[in-house]
Amino acid sequence: MTRYKDPFEKQPSGTYDVVVVGGGAAGLSAALVLGRSRLRTLVVDAGEPRNAPSDHMQGYLTRDGMPPAEFLALGRKEIARYGVELVRDRAVDATRGVDTPRSDDGTRGDDAARGAGVATGEDFAVALAGGRTVHARRLIVTTGLRDELPAVPGVAERYGRDVLHCPFCHGWEVRDERFGVLATSALSVHQALMVSHWSDDVTLFLDTVAEDELSDEDLRRLAAARVKVVPGAVAGLRVEDDRLTGVRLADGTVHDRSVVFVAPRAVPQTGLMERLGAELRETPFGAYPVVDPTGLTTVPGVWTAGNAMGFAEQVVHAASGGYRAASAVVGDLIMSRLDAAVAG
Ligand SMILES: Cc1cc2nc3c(=O)[nH]c(=O)nc-3n(C[C@H](O)[C@H](O)[C@H](O)COP(=O)(O)OP(=O)(O)OC[C@H]3O[C@@H](n4cnc5c(N)ncnc54)[C@H](O)[C@@H]3O)c2cc1C
The missing domain is CATH 3.50.50.60 (FAD/NAD(P)-binding domain)
Known part of the structure; x- marks a missing residue:
């Protein structure tokens, strides 16, 4: 009552x-x-x-x-x-x-x-x-x-929609889409490997993480999971019609992606x-x-x-x-x- x-x-x-x-x-x-x-x-x-x-x-x-x-x-x-x-x-x-x-x-x-x-x-x-x-x-x-997100334009705005952190929370809903993983530390390799279970199309954007921070074991596992590794700073996300469509690097290159995983x-x-x-x-x-x-x-x-x-x-x-x-x-x-x- x-x-x-x-x-x-x-x-x-x-x-x-x-x-x-x-x-x-x-x-x-x-x-x-x-x-x-x-x-x-x-x-x-x-x-x-x-x-x-x-x-x-x-x-x-x-x-x-x-x-x-x-x-x-x-x-x-x-x-x-x-x-x-x-x-x-x-x-x-x-x-x-x-x-x-x-x-x-x-x-x-x-x-x-x-x-x-x-x-x-x-x-x-x-x-x-x-x-x-x-x-x-x-x-x-x-x-x-509290989740502290990286200060990449677009990330905070789209968090919980098509910028995600947890494959158990969202992986099923976005399975087989084009995933980007925005690295926040070398630990993001683990996130990229995990999410590769939900999609065969995963790109790890190293952003502030230097390539030499990845161990040989990281590189071997990333290769086995067919995760593409892209070095260089990330400038922002491309959003069209209120949907994430890509990740833009500081050099102007845009990679088509419909989902970005990030570890806050x-x-x-x-x-x-x-x-x-x-x-x-x-x-x-x-x-x-x-x-x-x-x-x-x-x-x-x-x-x-x-x-x-x-x-x-x-x-x-x-x-x-x-x-x-x-x-x-x-x-x-x-x-x-x-x-x-x-x-x-
Ligand atoms: C985007 C996103 C999606 C998620 N999706 C899932 C999902 O699908 N499935 C799942 O299992 N988990 C999911 N999670 C994880 C989930 O949010 C946590 O597991 C859950 O919220 C933990 O519950 P909690 O009670 O510990 O904390 P919270 O749910 O965060 O609750 C804490 C409460 O305490 C209050 N509070 C804080 N400080 C004070 C204070 N000083 N005085 C008074 N009140 C205070 C806060 O305002 C809040 O209301 C998701 C997380 C995120 C970020």
């Missing part, structure tokens, strides 16, 4: 059992589990999911092809059934305290009437851009990552976790929090899931990670409550 029509009309106040920062697949999935576990939960979401440039979402069983916005709208509806609150805002800071403050009306988030609420002595304060500060006993940070630089949105002191680990795709198998960061009480935790998390992984983190949080809160009861 839906408790309110538009969850974004709700304004947050007081103390929550859990604040989930980020309302993409990971955050909403976590919120669903938390709501069903009778925890007072707030989702703070800035509303800019990573796959927003794409009008379809693939590879999520039973949701294959669904528009990402529709998927998230359904998720918001589902969590509203369990009384989870959502607010369209951006968390700008998070700090960890020791006391659980009371909410505006003087009640505590672990009000016995709500069931599994607990007093653990832990408290996180999350400051929102809108000016409010909300408190929670546990945090799940699912803030995703991933910028994980880990600021809040860093602010709380979470340890990060470097990867070739950015620095991500060190986590246990449930997504618990090195900061007790702070979990993460989805693209904020790892570059390769697709929607189905993000949803699964949100579920996993939320169930660990529920267990943690229940055990903390019991331990507090035992301690008297």
Whole structure:
């Protein structure tokens, strides 16, 4: 049963059992589990999911092809059934305290009437851009990552349409077309080799990558995959009738291509976790929090899931990670409550 029509009309106040920062697949999935576990939960979401440039979402069983916005709208509806609150805002800071403050009306988030609420002595304060500060006993940070695209004219404008990054997300839809791969580093060789599975006509444009950055193994594999390698700076894309038709080099040459794959630089949105002191680990795709198998960061009480935790998390992984983190949080809160009861 839906408790309110538009969850974004709700304004947050007081103390929550859990604040989930980020309302993409990971955050909403976590919120669903938390709501069903009778925890007072707030989702703070800035509303800019990573796959927003794409009008379809693939590879999520039973949701294959669904528009990402529709998927998230359904998720918001589902969590509203369990009384989870959502607010369209951006968390700008998070700090960890020791006391659980009371909410505006003087009640505590672990009000016995709500069931599994607990007093653990832990408290996180999350400051929102809108000016409010909300408190929670546990945090799940699912803030995703930002894709930083190369500054080649046309690339940002066409991203998610015919400039693509992921063959699993889009490969089927563009199979057998004329692919270009715009190199952003020597790692783009891997992308060219991968996408060559979806088309026999692949050209790797080296752009800023020097030919001698490619290893002998790279060259052997590119040859085996029949990927053509074109050195030289890329000046832009040729677009006709709102369709990509070619890649233009700085020397004026144009190569006919109908799709361009590019690997954006991933910028994980880990600021809040860093602010709380979470340890990060470097990867070739950015620095991500060190986590246990449930997504618990090195900061007790702070979990993460989805693209904020790892570059390769697709929607189905993000949803699964949100579920996993939320169930660990529920267990943690229940055990903390019991331990507090035992301690008297
Ligand atoms: C063009 C494109 C197409 C894609 N297609 C597919 C596909 O077909 N299939 C697939 O499985 N995957 C696809 N992906 C990958 C998919 O986008 C991610 O797997 C998925 O978005 C990860 O979910 P998430 O919840 O971790 O992050 P997101 O979906 O990015 O959600 C994070 C949310 O947190 C919010 N947020 C960030 N910081 C804050 C803050 N400080 N305070 C409050 N809110 C904040 C953001 O605004 C956003 O709403 C695609 C990606 C791109 C770029």
